[in-house]
Structures are given as structure tokens and as C-alpha cells.
Amino acid sequence: NMILEIKNLHASVIDESAEDSRKEILKGVNLSIPAGETHVIMGPNGSGKSTLSYVLSGHPSYEVTEGSVTFKGQDLLAMSPDERAAAGLFLAFQAPVELPGVNNANFLRTAVNSVRKVRGQEELDPVKFLKLVRELAKKLSFSTDMLKRNVNVGFSGGEKKRNEVLQMTLLEPSFAILDETDSGLDIDALRIVAEGVKSLRSPEFSSLIITHHQRLLDHIQPDFIHVLAKGRIIHTGGPELSRQLEAEGYGRLVGEADA
Ligand code: ADP
Numbered sequence: 571n572m573i574l575e576i577k578n579l580h581a582s583v584i585d586e587s588a589e590d591s592r593k594e595i596l597k598g599v600n601l602s603i604p605a606g607e608t609h610v611i612m613g614p615n616g617s618g619k620s621t622l623s624y625v626l627s628g629h630p631s632y633e634v635t636e637g638s639v640t641f642k643g644q645d646l647l648a649m650s651p652d653e654r655a656a657a658g659l660f661l662a663f664q665a666p667v668e669l670p671g672v673n674n675a676n677f678l679r680t681a682v683n684s685v686r687k688v689r690g691q692e693e694l695d696p697v698k699f700l701k702l703v704r705e706l707a708k709k710l711s712f713s714t715d716m717l718k719r720n721v722n723v724g725f726s727g728g729e730k731k732r733n734e735v736l737q738m739t740l741l742e743p744s745f746a747i748l749d750e751t752d753s754g755l756d757i758d759a760l761r762i763v764a765e766g767v768k769s770l771r772s773p774e775f776s777s778l779i780i781t782h783h784q785r786l787l788d789h790i791q792p793d794f795i796h797v798l799a800k801g802r803i804i805h806t807g808g809p810e811l812s813r814q815l816e817a818e819g820y821g822r823l824v825g826e827a828d829a
Pocket residue numbers: 583584585586595613614615616617618619620621622631751
């Protein structure tokens with residue numbers, strides 16, 4: 571019962587600044603994620619982790635040159651970003667956009683309704699939406715103050731994370747991909763992300779979390795950890811793998827994969 575199946579995925583980035591403008595980053599990624607599981611990707615800087623999440627989101631700067639990705643049995647790569655979201659895929663990136671002049675509640679409601687529309691669900695008017703958002707915020711122990719403000723403008727790191735988790739929860743995804751790689755996530759933000767993912771956990775929900783934060787891994791207790799290096803998954807292990815990597819680094823695994 572695989573939700574996401576990535577087979578021999580090769581992808582290049584279209585680099586405007588380089589002379590030979592196509593650079594292959596993903597060099598044959600294979601990864602299968604069953605329903606209900608939490609998987610983590612770790613790996614050295616520059617190995618293609620963010621590229622993988624961008625490719626799965628349908629970002630136009632990346633070109634798939636070989637391989638396939640199926641999501642719930644459908645060809646994910648043939649779907650538009652909107653169709654991916656409607657099918658239940660949620661992607662969170664490092665830097666959430668700030669939208670001055672755009673009310674956060676309206677923004678979230680528009681996002682939710684565009685997905686509901688494609689799913690054939692009733693669209694939510696402002697009253698119904700507010701009721702739903704209040705219930706969710708209560709469940710997540712979030713204040714609803716940030717709904718009145720402009721999208722992410724002047725939000726603290728923790729508030730941005732809460733807003734992202736709120737958006738994720740509202741969209742009722744069956745699969746969430748979170749790229750939490752870079753530094754700048756404090757202890758509070760990590761806990762917010764972990765609680766958000768845990769609140770969605772069910773036999774029908776899976777996630778793929780890109781991180782090197784041991785504390786986040788302690789919170790979410792993943793089923794499997796994969797190591798991505800030089801554009802390929804070179805090793806898969808259980809939750810204990812992160813401690814081993816923390817102790818010995820990636821050198822040995824990368825060396826074995828090269829040999
Ligand atoms: P990671 O997330 O594992 O640190 P990335 O996927 O961000 O790795 O990057 C993988 C490689 O692709 C790096 O060498 C990076 O410089 C290159 N790369 C990624 N995006 C671009 C881009 N838009 N233009 C040029 N090179 C890129």
C-alpha cells in the first residue's frame with residue numbers, strides 16, 4: 571500500500587547563471603513510502619535534498635529527465651502543482667512568503683477553498699472557515715491572533731511555523747513533505763513542527779521530512795531514515811541511524827557508496 575513511489579528519478583536544475591545551463595542533481599533516486607509512515611531524509615549539504623522536494627512540488631526550475639513518481643497510483647509528474655495539492659500532497663519550504671496587504675485569514679481560506687473545489691467539496695464561507703480554523707487552533711494550542719494580520723508580515727519564527735502548520739492542517743493532506751534543513755529553527759519552532767506532524771498522524775497519512783535536527787527526530791520518531799548523497803539514496807536505516815550519523819558523520823557511508 572504505497573502512497574508515494576519514486577523510481578530511478580533523475581532531475582536537473584536549470585541554472586541561468588551557468589554556461590552549460592543544465593546540471594544533473596538527482597541521479598537515480600528510489601524511494602517508496604507506505605501509508606501511515608513517517609520517513610526522514612538526511613544527508614550532506616548540496617546532496618539534492620531540497621531539489622527532491624522542489625521536483626515533487628512541480629517547481630518550474632527543475633526538469634525531470636528520467637524515472638517516475640507515482641502518488642496514490644497516479645503519475646505525479648504529469649500533475650500541475652494545484653492538482654498535486656488537491657490530491658493530498660502538502661509541501662512546506664524553508665522561507666514562507668510574506669504578503670503585505672493580504673489578510674492571513676483570507677489567504678488561508680482561499681488556499682483551502684481552491685483545494686476543496688478540485689476535490690468536489692463544498693467551499694467554506696468566512697463564517698464556516700473561521701469556525702473550522704478556531705477548532706484547529708484550539709487543538710494545536712495556537713492563538714488565533716495571527717489570522718487578523720497580514721500573511722507572515724512581522725511574524726516571529728515561531729509564528730511563521732504555527733501559520734504553516736495551521737495551513738497544513740487545514741488542507742487535510744494525506745502526504746506532507748517538510749524541508750526543515752537550514753539553521754535558524756529554534757527549539758520552539760521544531761516543537762511546533764513536530765506537534766503539527768504528530769497531530770496529523772493516522773493510518774492514511776504519511777510524511778517525508780528533510781532535516782538534520784536531532785531534536786526534531788526525537789520528537790517525531792520516524793519509521794525510517796534515508797541518507798541522500800550525491801543525488802542518490804545510499805543508505806536506509808531505522809530511527810537509531812541519526813545518532814550514528816551524528817557520531818561518525820556521512821564519510822563512511824559515502825565512501826562505501828562510491829566504492
Ligand atoms: P541540499 O538541500 O541537499 O543541501 P540542494 O538540493 O539545495 O541540496 O542542492 C543540490 C545541488 O544543486 C547543489 O550543488 C546546489 O548548488 C545545486 N542547485 C540547487 N538549486 C540550484 C539552482 N537553482 N541553480 C543552480 N544550482 C542549484
